[in-house]
Amino acid sequence: MNVLVNGEQWVLPAGSTVADVLERLAVPSTGVAVAMDGAVVPRASWLRTPLRPGALIEVLTAVQGG
Amino acid sequence: MNVLVNGEQWVLPAGSTVADVLERLAVPSTGVAVAMDGAVVPRASWLRTPLRPGALIEVLTAVQGG
Amino acid sequence: MNVLVNGEQWVLPAGSTVADVLERLAVPSTGVAVAMDGAVVPRASWLRTPLRPGALIEVLTAVQGG
Amino acid sequence: MNVLVNGEQWVLPAGSTVADVLERLAVPSTGVAVAMDGAVVPRASWLRTPLRPGALIEVLTAVQGG
Amino acid sequence: MADDPLVIAGREFGSRLILGTGGAGSMALLEQALLAAQTELTTVAIRRMDTGERTGVLDLLARHGIEPLPNTAGCRSAAEAVLTAQLGREALATSWVKLEVVADDRTLLPDPIELLDAAEQLVDDGFTVLPYTNDDPVLARRLADAGCAAVMPLGSPIGTGLGIGNPHNIEMIVSEAQVPVVLDAGIGTASEAALAMELGCDAVLLATAVTRADDPPRMAEAMRLGVQAGRHARLAGRIPRRFWAQASSPARD
Amino acid sequence: MADDPLVIAGREFGSRLILGTGGAGSMALLEQALLAAQTELTTVAIRRMDTGERTGVLDLLARHGIEPLPNTAGCRSAAEAVLTAQLGREALATSWVKLEVVADDRTLLPDPIELLDAAEQLVDDGFTVLPYTNDDPVLARRLADAGCAAVMPLGSPIGTGLGIGNPHNIEMIVSEAQVPVVLDAGIGTASEAALAMELGCDAVLLATAVTRADDPPRMAEAMRLGVQAGRHARLAGRIPRRFWAQASSPARD
């Protein structure tokens, strides 16, 4: 299954979840947020939120700014 | 029939038109506009526009301003 | 002998000195300066500086200002 | 006789006058002023004002400015 | 000295001073002020006809060939402003309108949301819309994008005489304007009208500064001259500002 | 619109703009600028005659009936200035002088001590002295008390185009002046010339702002209009400044 993660093409096994993406990215447990197809995926739902084939995934954090 | 003309109570015969109001006011032929119930009544329709009982009539002109 | 001290007429015995004026005024030992006829009379000379009859004596100190 | 005219060395016959300098310079009859050794030489005196040997002559006029 | 005409919605004006008629002490003073200002376009308000009498202002303008520009002064909502604009069009047989939608009586500042809404409706309805706006370059751009024929940013609030409070904003508006920029409101004296033109405005609109001056006709003359002065200064290309002096006379020998 | 003439030392001038001739790129541009400015009095410097040729500037001024006002530009001491003034009087057959005694080349600011000294000597020598001074109200008063026919405070240093750096000082000078006040130096654009007049100055003297503008004749026109605008605005009595707005249209019903 293909998804776009932060603008890059990823191929993942069917049934992968948001959590799988974050695991691959080895993101820390805090300071991170995820959007799929323009909607926030709350941390509590990461494990049980399947990736939609072709989904646009954004993994974000806080940086210096403003 | 009662109508409110520029905030004043008028009593007019049934079937009166916008033109009748203007005639009573002896308004000049130019520089005047009329609104009935919040909508413009074009000059061309004054003669054939009957007054709605209880209508709010505004007769306006240009004054110094701005 | 008449002298003018800070604008007031004083009568003093002949041979009076600047020191006599200051004694009468009971001025403190510091923070004071004296001018006679528009010239400073240094502290060291107060005792030995006779008053000129009709002299203009100014006794001054520091006040809030500036 | 040597004189300095507007910063240039000139050699002139003894007895020369301010007028001689102006004639050599072919200056117009108006709009000109002359100073010798830091003092104005009035127009009326040009003919009868002999040049002092070694004199500093300044011949001036109006230019754009201010 | 030659100058291009001011062109708004394809129409040419020789004068770059638009004088409002509000606040004049008498019709006679207003007439003298209008003539001294040599204005070709002047604002009027739309109000109830008290008697059968039409106020003299229209006749005065007609007598001197000055075009009346109906405004929507006093309107607080897009709906009010749109109706008032339509009544002005009906009364004066012109599709031009000075659009005002103010938020409150204390500041008389435009309400940006209602103003843009009204502008869009009136453009759709075929009006030539000249909106009175604040000095926000973004709102000015959105009004122009909505099809307004000009943008009329304020210098400072109506009637304050505080002049041009934020010249930088006016410069930003001018630098990207696709339509004429008319400095409207806040001008108190002639040097401020001149400054507006030097900043690149295409025209100046004012009323109070003239009509409430001690001598309205003379102040109208002052404003006419000030607008021309600022316009020519803008076209003439001013000298750069420098920190240290530069002599205007040649060095002495 | 009617205005009183400017009167200096009993002599009347219809124009309140005095244009300096320095800095012009060509005699032709200078001529156009002088005509556009409609000036009646213009400054010239006194310098060595390079050739037998007299520079064309005097002929130009004579041709148009513009009075030359010799200055003492570049002088650093009272002695230099007095001699230069006397040479100017001799050359131009006028007892009027624009007195300049500057302290250095970087600021070209007047030296207050030397300036007052020179002014006193020249007044004694029968000159009509118009001193270029800084914007210090005390020095302006002392120059007037010394018998100067006018005082000419700067707006900002010569050639900087920084305008009127301290309007409060100019207002203080005007408020007590017994002689005409001519704003001299620093003006960069027309709105600043207008402001000078609105502050109460009787005239404006400038050169660089016109002669070094991209289009000198047009800037001269702008300055002429700006000075008139500011003068009329001063006479017309401007509206007071207020914090909150004041409507210029009647309230809606």
Place this chain on the structure above:
Amino acid sequence: MADDPLVIAGREFGSRLILGTGGAGSMALLEQALLAAQTELTTVAIRRMDTGERTGVLDLLARHGIEPLPNTAGCRSAAEAVLTAQLGREALATSWVKLEVVADDRTLLPDPIELLDAAEQLVDDGFTVLPYTNDDPVLARRLADAGCAAVMPLGSPIGTGLGIGNPHNIEMIVSEAQVPVVLDAGIGTASEAALAMELGCDAVLLATAVTRADDPPRMAEAMRLGVQAGRHARLAGRIPRRFWAQASSPARD
């Protein structure tokens, strides 16, 4: 000297200086600047995670107990801003947001229509909304009426260092504000931060002026002192301005 705390949405802050983290040359300089500023609240942006690494900024803030305030910098529409705010809330576990909806990259000025729309949506969604707005008193009022916890008008465009372009607008905003007013953007130096407080602002938010100064920690110190100075001056009640002088020493006898 004693002062009340700044209270936003019921939360107290001892510091009235909010320092943004953007533009710092290094994390070390940022840390020194944050400490010198003694800020308790600081803005961060929400961006893609490039690697698995979290940027050090959150750890830095946590280490010093400084509260991060996520912003929506770079958003051009209400929709973008709302999503970014929600992601910031998710990432930082805070319902506070500095709301920015800018119209273009050249001015970075807020788009009033989109800004108000986003503010309304975020308030409905339970956010504590601190909107970056222009200096229009009407828009500030509408944002407060929409339920924003503060209004943050600009002094001048982001990063320009032009200071407070229109103090009169800031005074009008303060005079009727029902929520804290935070002067945001445009400050270039300490005297401008002090002026913001003297005009009645409750706090100052800035980044570039500190992070891009030659010596960021020292400028942070300057801003901290400037904000305190302006705050105390406001509370102390300044002397009135007068045209003529008033002696501070007693008259001589």
Place this chain on the structure above:
Amino acid sequence: MADDPLVIAGREFGSRLILGTGGAGSMALLEQALLAAQTELTTVAIRRMDTGERTGVLDLLARHGIEPLPNTAGCRSAAEAVLTAQLGREALATSWVKLEVVADDRTLLPDPIELLDAAEQLVDDGFTVLPYTNDDPVLARRLADAGCAAVMPLGSPIGTGLGIGNPHNIEMIVSEAQVPVVLDAGIGTASEAALAMELGCDAVLLATAVTRADDPPRMAEAMRLGVQAGRHARLAGRIPRRFWAQASSPARD
């Protein structure tokens, strides 16, 4: 944060705020203000001793180790000022003097001629002369050349609270000063004290702004902080001013 001491005539001061004692409503308020200002040097006037009592001000200063600086306030001529300075030296056993020679009571502006004359006499007489001068860079230079230990230009006339009327003059004075520059007179509020330091002044002297404020001790604190803020800002190197915006957050992906 570290800063060099202020050095005048070889003497070091940790504080760059010199507070005058004039105008205080009570000795108690003055004491609180002096302590809040943390000033190390303060001006006093020399006046007739009414009774045998010495006014409490000297004891107050002695109690807190604050150095009194006698002034020549109210003197109109060099002769008056020289005598008053000599009496101050005699009374306070100090050779330091704040030299004031004013021209009139309405402006309290210095008389440049008398001031320079008095300065030259007092320097010859061994005084450390700190002259209160106007903002003329030429007079400031001549005072420094005459041997004054500092120059103290005004921001605006004494007691007006008009702030720094002509920052360009102050910048010119600072740019060439060979001695410390102390901004003296005119300051009304803390942001103006900060601005003075940002312009490059070495210290600020003020009295009325503090002693006549509604809350003198708090305003003294504000001034102390403002002077420090401006000093650090000057040393920190402010960002350049730019016409268009510059983002402080990274671009969005």
